[in-house]
Amino acid sequence: MKKFEAQVLAVLAAREHGSFITQREEQLNIELAGIPGDRHYGLLRPADSRQKWYPRGTMIANRRQISIVSAEECARIASSLGVERILPEWLGANILLSGYEPLTLLPQGARLLFPGGVGLICEGENLPCRGPGKVIADALGDERLEASFVKAAKQLRGIVCSVEREGMIMPNEPVTIAMI
Amino acid sequence: MKKFEAQVLAVLAAREHGSFITQREEQLNIELAGIPGDRHYGLLRPADSRQKWYPRGTMIANRRQISIVSAEECARIASSLGVERILPEWLGANILLSGYEPLTLLPQGARLLFPGGVGLICEGENLPCRGPGKVIADALGDERLEASFVKAAKQLRGIVCSVEREGMIMPNEPVTIAMI
Numbered sequence: 001m002k003k004f005e006a007q008v009l010a011v012l013a014a015r016e017h018g019s020f021i022t023q024r025e026e027q028l029n030i031e032l033a034g035i036p037g038d039r040h041y042g043l044l045r046p047a048d049s050r051q052k053w054y055p056r057g058t059m060i061a062n063r064r065q066i067s068i069v070s071a072e073e074c075a076r077i078a079s080s081l082g083v084e085r086i087l088p089e090w091l092g093a094n095i096l097l098s099g100y101e102p103l104t105l106l107p108q109g110a111r112l113l114f115p116g117g118v119g120l121i122c123e124g125e126n127l128p129c130r131g132p133g134k135v136i137a138d139a140l141g142d143e144r145l146e147a148s149f150v151k152a153a154k155q156l157r158g159i160v161c162s163v164e165r166e167g168m169i170m171p172n173e174p175v176t177i178a179m180i
Numbered sequence: 181m182k183k184f185e186a187q188v189l190a191v192l193a194a195r196e197h198g199s200f201i202t203q204r205e206e207q208l209n210i211e212l213a214g215i216p217g218d219r220h221y222g223l224l225r226p227a228d229s230r231q232k233w234y235p236r237g238t239m240i241a242n243r244r245q246i247s248i249v250s251a252e253e254c255a256r257i258a259s260s261l262g263v264e265r266i267l268p269e270w271l272g273a274n275i276l277l278s279g280y281e282p283l284t285l286l287p288q289g290a291r292l293l294f295p296g297g298v299g300l301i302c303e304g305e306n307l308p309c310r311g312p313g314k315v316i317a318d319a320l321g322d323e324r325l326e327a328s329f330v331k332a333a334k335q336l337r338g339i340v341c342s343v344e345r346e347g348m349i350m351p352n353e354p355v356t357i358a359m360i
Contacts, residue, residue, distance in 0.1 A: 001232075001233070032223060032224065032241060043212060043223070044212065047345075052181075053181070053291060053293060053299070053358055053360075054299060054345060058345060059345075059346075060299065060344050060345045061212060061301075061342070061343060061344045061345070108288065108289055109288060111233060113233060119233070119234060119240065121241075162241070163241060164240050164241045165227075165234060165238060165239075165240045165241070166239075178233055180233075
């Protein structure tokens with residue numbers, strides 16, 4: 001089992017109805033269904049265009065509860081877009097990591113293990129779409145960024161995870177990334 | 181998305197306390213947590229030697245709710261052991277398929293889609309252990325089969341699956357195997 005150590009820089013949640021933008025929190029309590037009160041909390045969620053093999057809207061197991069980005073990859077997106085920085089809030093990220101650069105390429109099934117007990121299963125790349133592009137365009141006052149984000153963020157926009165073990169995550173903690 | 185068609189030959193459940201041996205049923209009602217009343221039903225299960233990264237017994241997400249074997253692979257195990265047949269009951273299987281020979285090599289993340297709505301996610305090979313070997317040895321009155329089963333069943337003992345979408349599974353139905 002190959003292991004890497006990284007660092008939690010920030011934890012965030014999307015608690016405002018109708019918005020995927022996240023805000024920083026002091027800690028995240030993680031349940032099997034995700035982060036209570038967060039936009040992506042739930043054991044089930046409706047199938048969308050990513051699960052073409054089910055009718056759209058059918059309730060299926062939610063494997064996209066937690067979104068994680070890396071500071072290094074956010075910096076690369078920013079550099080490619082020619083902007084000062086890309087905030088994890090704009091991407092709807094729940095966790096901002098540092099110290100493991102190729103986060104988005106982490107294989108499905110890799111584990112992220114936190115000292116507060118939480119174990120997350122990497123479910124693969126969070127494919128870039130125009131939603132965060134629009135947020136970035138609005139925040140930085142440049143509407144061209146909406147489309148260019150999707151291209152710039154490919155293989156850099158982080159991963160989605162499901163919960164394997166419950167617990168708590170806090171900023172400034174280490175996290176072990178384990179290839180199973 | 182590559183697709184294959186196979187056939188459901190039998191559906192089974194382990195409803196007797198203390199035994200993993202399954203028995204044939206008329207149909208399986210599949211919930212997000214598995215087959216109600218079956219030995220492996222549950223959203224959570226205790227971590228065991230397969231999840232060395234957690235303390236043994238810690239409650240973790242159950243991704244081993246449904247066990248599936250193929251008739252072709254059971255026949256190959258039987259042939260290798262020099263016995264007439266290996267029953268899915270002895271392996272604790274919930275579903276017996278036919279028509280997709282290399283079932284055990286199905287990659288993690290492949291989907292099994294049934295006409296009654298059920299969608300299962302392949303979680304990988306069900307590694308052979310001595311439990312079913314003992315059952316086979318007892319059933320066939322040859323104690324050497326206990327150890328030789330483990331070797332003979334490698335990469336032939338079927339897969340474990342988690343539930344992505346609820347529904348019903350019946351014998352003699354087709355099943356679509358989709359590589360996502």
